[in-house]
Amino acid sequence: MKPVPQGSGRKKIAPKAMASMPPADSGPSRDEWIELLPSGIAVLPGVARPVFLLKHGGTGETLPVWIHPLDASVGLHELSHGAEGSPHRVAGLLLKQFGIETIECYFSERIGHHQYATLKFGGSNRFEARVRADEVMSFCLASKTRFFSTLDFIAQCRVLNSEIEQLQEGILTGAIKEAFPELEIGSKKTGYVM
Numbered sequence: 001m002k003p004v005p006q007g008s009g010r011k012k013i014a015p016k017a018m019a020s021m022p023p024a025d026s027g028p029s030r031d032e033w034i035e036l037l038p039s040g041i042a043v044l045p046g047v048a049r050p051v052f053l054l055k056h057g058g059t060g061e062t063l064p065v066w067i068h069p070l071d072a073s074v075g076l077h078e079l080s081h082g083a084e085g086s087p088h089r090v091a092g093l094l095l096k097q098f099g100i101e102t103i104e105c106y107f108s109e110r111i112g113h114h115q116y117a118t119l120k121f122g123g124s125n126r127f128e129a130r131v132r133a134d135e136v137m138s139f140c141l142a143s144k145t146r147f148f149s150t151l152d153f154i155a156q157c158r159v160l161n162s163e164i165e166q167l168q169e170g171i172l173t174g175a176i177k178e179a180f181p182e183l184e185i186g187s188k189k190t191g192y193v194m
Contacts, residue, residue, distance in 0.1 A: 032150045032151070032152075033106065033148045033149070033150060034056050034059075034061070034148065034149060034150070034151065035056070035057075035146060035147065035148055036054035036055060036056055036061075036063055036147040036148065036149055037054065037055055037056075037057055037147070038052070038053075038054060038079065038141060038147070039053040039054060039055040039062070040052075040053050040079070041053070041067075041072050041075050041076050041079065043069075043072055043076075049066045049067065049068075049069070049134075050066070050067050050068075050069055050071075050072030051064045051065065051066055051067070052064070052065040052066075052067050052072070052075060052137045053065075054147050054149070061151065061154050062154070063107060063147075063149050063153070063154050063157055064157055065107070065115055065133050065134070065137060065157075066113075066115070066134055067133075067134045067137050067138075068134050068135065071134065071135065071136075071137055071138045072138075074086075074087055074088070074138035074142075075137055075138040075141055077138075078138055078141035078142050079141060086142050088138065088139050088142035088143065089142075091139065091142070091143075092142060092143060095121070095143070098125050099123045099124030099125045100121045100122070100123045100125060101122060101123035101124075102121075102122040102123060102146075103119060103120065103121055103122070103140065103143045103144075103145040103146075104119070104120045104122070104145060104146045104147075104148060105117050105118075105119055105120075105136075105140050105145050105146070105147045105148065106118045106119075106120065106148045106149070107133065107147070107148070107149040107153055108153065109130075110153070110156050110157065114132055114133075114134065115132070115133040115134065115157065116130060116131065116132055116133060117130075117131055117133045117136070118130050118131075119131055119136065119140075119145075
């Protein structure tokens with residue numbers, strides 16, 4: 001590591017040292033986080049949401065991340081063309097101007113059918129941001145972000161995957177009321193009609 005000039009008040013951290021640090025408010029220990037690599041984006045016909053797939057190189061464990069169709073389109077572009085013509089190019093230039101050198105994404109939380117992640121920005125200006133995963137995956141791809149998760153979170157997302165597939169099947173077949181009676185779709189209690 002380079003020495004820090006006196007008076008700067010900031011301790012520099014090498015990107016590799018930061019890679020194994022969990023988010024500050026997380027429960028998992030440093031050893032529980034595994035790195036995942038982008039594997040592809042599955043775009044299914046009909047109303048099914050696209051799925052961004054991340055895999056662990058050693059075990060083959062796969063984390064599915066459901067994303068918005070617009071983010072999937074940009075993500076596919078990022079996977080195939082990189083920075084050329086990216087809508088995130090300006091964001092990347094701004095990050096460099098603010099001294100951001102690395103970004104890491106820690107998948108950490110599931111609330112209902114939404115997955116959340118903590119983005120850790122490293123460099124001369126370090127900070128964290130909790131975000132909905134479905135809104136930032138193409139940005140992460142454009143920024144060459146490193147992805148991390150725990151085996152426990154991947155297992156939770158397998159359950160989520162089953163629930164979402166069942167919901168999508170119910171929507172396609174019109175059997176949504178039978179598949180999810182707790183939603184009370186079309187009832188006077190909720191007023192929610194699909």
